[in-house]
Every structure is written in structure tokens, then in C-alpha cells.
Amino acid sequence: MLIQRQSTSLRHITTAHLAQTMSLLELTSAELRQKIESSLASNPALELVDQAFCQKCGRPLRSGSFCVACNRLHEATSEQPIVFLSTRSDFYTPRGSFDLETDNNEDDYTASSEQLPQYVLRQIAPELDEDERLIAAHILTSLDEDGLLPIPLVEIARYRSVTLTKAERVLRLIQHADPVGVGSPSPQQALLIQLEVLAETRPVPGLALQAVAQGLDLLSRKRYADLAHLLGVSKSQAQQIAQFIVDNLNPYPARGHWGESSNQRPALINSGVYYAPDIIISRLKETDDSPLVVEIALPIRGTLRINPLFVDALDNAPAEKSEAWKADLERATLLVKCLQQRNHTMVRMLQLLTHIQRQYILFGEAHLQPLTRASLAKSLELHESTISRAVSDKAVQMPNGHIIPLARFFDRSLHVRTALKNLIEKETLPLSDMDLVDLLALQGYSVARRTVAKYRSMEGILPAHLRIRRPQPGAVLMAA
DNA sequence: CTATGGCACGGATT
DNA sequence: AATCCGTGCCATAG
Numbered sequence: 001m002l003i004q005r006q007s008t009s010l011r012h013i014t015t016a017h018l019a020q021t022m023s024l025l026e027l028t029s030a031e032l033r034q035k036i037e038s039s040l041a042s043n044p045a046l047e048l049v050d051q052a053f054c055q056k057c058g059r060p061l062r063s064g065s066f067c068v069a070c071n072r073l074h075e076a077t078s079e080q081p082i083v084f085l086s087t088r089s090d091f092y093t094p095r096g097s098f099d100l101e102t103d104n105n106e107d108d109y110t111a112s113s114e115q116l117p118q119y120v121l122r123q124i125a126p127e128l129d130e131d132e133r134l135i136a137a138h139i140l141t142s143l144d145e146d147g148l149l150p151i152p153l154v155e156i157a158r159y160r161s162v163t164l165t166k167a168e169r170v171l172r173l174i175q176h177a178d179p180v181g182v183g184s185p186s187p188q189q190a191l192l193i194q195l196e197v198l199a200e201t202r203p204v205p206g207l208a209l210q211a212v213a214q215g216l217d218l219l220s221r222k223r224y225a226d227l228a229h230l231l232g233v234s235k236s237q238a239q240q241i242a243q244f245i246v247d248n249l250n251p252y253p254a255r256g257h258w259g260e261s262s263n264q265r266p267a268l269i270n271s272g273v274y275y276a277p278d279i280i281i282s283r284l285k286e287t288d289d290s291p292l293v294v295e296i297a298l299p300i301r302g303t304l305r306i307n308p309l310f311v312d313a314l315d316n317a318p319a320e321k322s323e324a325w326k327a328d329l330e331r332a333t334l335l336v337k338c339l340q341q342r343n344h345t346m347v348r349m350l351q352l353l354t355h356i357q358r359q360y361i362l363f364g365e366a367h368l369q370p371l372t373r374a375s376l377a378k379s380l381e382l383h384e385s386t387i388s389r390a391v392s393d394k395a396v397q398m399p400n401g402h403i404i405p406l407a408r409f410f411d412r413s414l415h416v417r418t419a420l421k422n423l424i425e426k427e428t429l430p431l432s433d434m435d436l437v438d439l440l441a442l443q444g445y446s447v448a449r450r451t452v453a454k455y456r457s458m459e460g461i462l463p464a465h466l467r468i469r470r471p472q473p474g475a476v477l478m479a480a
Numbered sequence: 481c482t483a484t485g486g487c488a489c490g491g492a493t494t
Numbered sequence: 495a496a497t498c499c500g501t502g503c504c505a506t507a508g
Contacts, residue, residue: 222498234486372493388494412493412499432483448501453484463484465508
């Protein structure tokens with residue numbers, strides 16, 4: 001009702017409204033959370049009520065997302081997935097006291113509810129003396145939520161009045177602890193350290209180092225052609241290197257690896273800490289015809305709303321403050337509205353998306369339905385750029401626990417590639433690309449010979465004449 | 481001569 | 495408007 005009361009005054013800023021709705025859409029829940037936190041801190045008109053409300057009827061709720069009366073879970077069918085906004089704890093990487101004012105208590109790291117810092121510290125504690133422990137604690141509590149160190153190390157050294165060399169030693173230990181690369185000042189450094197550690201246990205393509213060191217921006221922009229040029233190799237080799245990097249490294253150590261490729265041993269990079277997905281999909285029951293349950297991360301626990309006290313205070317506000325307060329209220333209302341809009345769009349999109357890709361979600365990559373953002377936009381009657389934004393950078397946790405980018409749902413060729421992989425795995429005699437074209441055609445996939453070659457190299461599979469007849473489907477990654 | 485990789489073009493997608 | 499992706503043609507390796 002509060003919102004309604006303001007809606008008249010809102011009318012004149014609908015353009016701003018739209019603009020902000022869009023920008024909220026493309027944020028991941030973690031990013032959105034930051035935004036909300038900062039708005040909350042700077043805008044007195046906003047208030048966070050530590051109370052959840054049933055998403056159906058709006059009644060106060062003790063746990064879950066629906067009240068008992070509205071609990072529709074039993075109505076779900078295998079056709080109709082259940083999609084709702086959720087505050088389940090998996091979505092939150094607890095990062096405890098991060099108050100801007102009071103982060104001067106690095107000393108009592110044990111008292112903090114942070115998990116990553118503790119986890120790292122426990123690993124390296126034996127190698128540290130008392131002083132160094134304090135430095136480590138300082139560094140670890142300063143990490144941002146990606147596990148990177150946003151402030152210069154010198155500053156910490158100066159603050160702790162120790163030499164930079166000493167601080168560096170500590171940082172180095174931290175970086176080599178489990179999530180490898182944690183505490184690095186930049187994603188690039190994190191990657192370099194991960195390569196270094198990785199190289200201790202298995203061969204790493206030498207060019208990967210160069211790619212990260214010199215071509216990182218090309219890499220992240222997927223400018224493989226330029227990257228290839230930089231490294232002096234072919235484009236597809238460059239792509240293979242990029243693939244290797246994506247598969248094995250993680251520029252944001254505090255996030256878990258962006259799953260898939262089950263043959264990756266999680267020991268090294270993975271840890272108790274993982275990147276909280278934006279969406280979690282699970283089954284209601286263990287059966288194959290079970291309805292899907294889709295939970296969309298709410299960026300914050302509790303409910304964000306306009307503070308009623310603030311509205312009351314507005315009436316008898318001192319004249320000179322009145323304007324500023326009104327502005328605050330407007331911004332706050334806007335944010336709340338946009339948030340609702342974002343949630344609504346996400347729910348609608350996921351509903352349809354999970355319905356279409358049900359087979360893929362349950363039975364794996366071979367069943368991915370080729371789907372474009374455009375067609376989804378059309379059936380939802382949304383603009384395609386809306387879908388693009390809603391999809392970009394989001395992470396989904398699948399029923400099998402893997403965390404993948406939401407964009408994977410729109411892969412145009414994944415099903416063909418997996419069919420291809422299967423064929424090659426089952427082959428007794430190495431099949432040439434031409435043979436593969438025919439076999440794929442038999443399965444209903446018509447692709448050109450050249451395309452088969454491309455898919456092969458995407459999957460890191462060697463050409464026929466270099467494959468052995470052994471049934472050894474292991475991960476052949478690089479051919480030097 | 482056959483199997484593959486490189487490059488580049490055109491249409492689809494974002 | 496920018497980018498991605500499948501394909502055709504040609505060069506090269508085996």
C-alpha cells in the first residue's frame with residue numbers, strides 16, 4: 001500500500017524506472033546484494049525487515065517461501081516446474097561482519113562468522129608466527145567476495161607496521177592455500193598462481209601461461225583470433241588453450257569452479273567454499289517424472305521495503321530537509337519496484353526455460369534443446385535484450401550438483417557435440433571426420449565435415465590418425 | 481590421394 | 495552494430 005500511495009508521484013520517472021529495471025536484471029544475486037546493501041546504508045527511506053512473506057498471499061512466514069495454505073508443491077506436475085524465489089542458505093556465502101564502519105576488528109578473526117578466512121587460515125596457521133598471523137587475518141578479512149584482495153598489500157603492511165617483504169611472504173602462503181589464488185590482487189594473478197600450482201601435479205600447456213600473462217583481456221573477450229596471433233598459433237589451438245583455462249582455472253578463487261566436466265578432480269580448486277549460484281534446480285522427488293523445483297536466489301534475506309516511519313516523518317520534515325527526503329523516498333520506491341520487476345521476470349523466464357529444457361536438466365547434455373534467446377523472448381513477450389540481460393552471468397546449479405552458466409541453456413550445438421563425443425568414445429577403429437558426418441546423419445544430425453572437425457577440437461579430441469584404437473576415452477586435452 | 485587444419489565469408493544471434 | 499557459428503575452398507601433412 002505504501003507503494004501504491006507513491007505511485008502517482010512515480011509516474012514521471014518511468015523512464016528511469018525502466019532503465020533501472022534493466023540494469024538490475026543483468027546483475028547476479030551477489031552483485032545485487034551489494035547494491036542493496038549500499039542503498040540500505042545510504043538511503044534512510046529503505047528498511048530491511050527480518051521477516052519473510054509468503055510469495056503467494058503475503059502472510060508473514062517463519063520459513064520457506066510459501067505458507068502452508070499456499071504451498072502448491074503438491075500441485076506440481078512434471079510438465080509444470082515449480083519456480084519460486086528462495087532464501088535458502090546455499091545462496092549465501094556467509095561473509096559475516098563486513099560493515100563499512102567497523103571492520104577494524106581483524107584481530108578477532110575467530111569470532112567472526114566468516115568461513116573462507118577461517119578455512120584458509122587453518123591451512124597456513126602452522127607456518128606462521130604470531131605477527132604473521134595477524135597479517136594473514138588482516139588480509140583475509142579484507143577480501144572481497146570473489147576472494148580477491150581489493151586493497152594494495154603495501155597498505156596492509158604499513159597499517160600493521162611490518163615490512164612489505166614480510167607481508168608478501170604471508171600473502172604468498174595464502175595464495176597457495178586452498179582455494180588456490182585466493183588473496184590475489186587481480187584475477188590475472190590468481191590465474192597465474194593456479195597455473196603454477198597446477199603445473200606441480202600435471203603437465204600444463206606452456207602457452208597457457210603466456211595467454212594469461214599477456215592475453216588475458218583477449219581471453220575474456222573471447223577474441224581467439226587475436227589471441228592466436230599473440231601466441232603465434234592457430235585459432236583453434238588458441239581456443240583449446242582457452243578451454244583448458246576455463247576448465248582448470250578460476251579467476252575468482254572464492255567462487256567454486258564453474259562445474260561440468262565430471263572428470264575433473266575437485267581436490268585442488270574446489271573446497272568447502274563455492275560460488276553461490278543464482279538459481280538452483282532440483283527434483284521434488286527422486287523419480288524421473290518428478291516435477292522440477294527451481295529456486296531463484298533472493299539477494300537478501302528478509303524483505304526490503306519502504307520504512308513506514310520514514311514516510312511518517314516526511315510529513316513534518318524540516319523545510320530544508322524536505323526535498324532531500326522526498327528524493328530518498330523516490331529512489332527507495334524505485335528500487336523496491338525494480339526489484340519486484342526483476343524477480344517477476346526471472347520467475348517467468350525460468351518457468352518457461354526449465355519447462356523447455358527439462359530433458360536436458362534431468363538427462364544431460366545430449367538432450368539440450370537448441371534454443372535461442374530470441375525465441376524465448378518471443379514466447380514470453382519480452383524484448384530479446386531483456387532475456388539476454390537476464391541470462392548473462394548467471395549461474396545455475398543443476399540437480400546433479402554441477403554449477404553451470406545459465407547461457408548453457410542456449411547452446412546451439414551442445415547436443416551434437418555430445419553425440420559426437422559418444423561416437424568417438426565407442427569407436428573401435430578411429431573414425432575419420434567424414435565417417436563421423438555419416439554416423440551423425442544417421443542420428444538425425446546433419447552437419448558438414450568441417451563442422452565435425454571444429455567440434456572435435458572444441459572437445460579437445462585428437463584427429464583420427466592420432467587416436468589409438470584402445471578404448472581409452474580419457475581426457476585428451478592437448479596435443480603439442 | 482585422403483584426412484585435417486586455416487582462413488574467410490555470410491547468415492544468424494545478441 | 496558487433497559477434498558468433500557453420501561452411502566452403504584451398505593448402506598441407508601423412
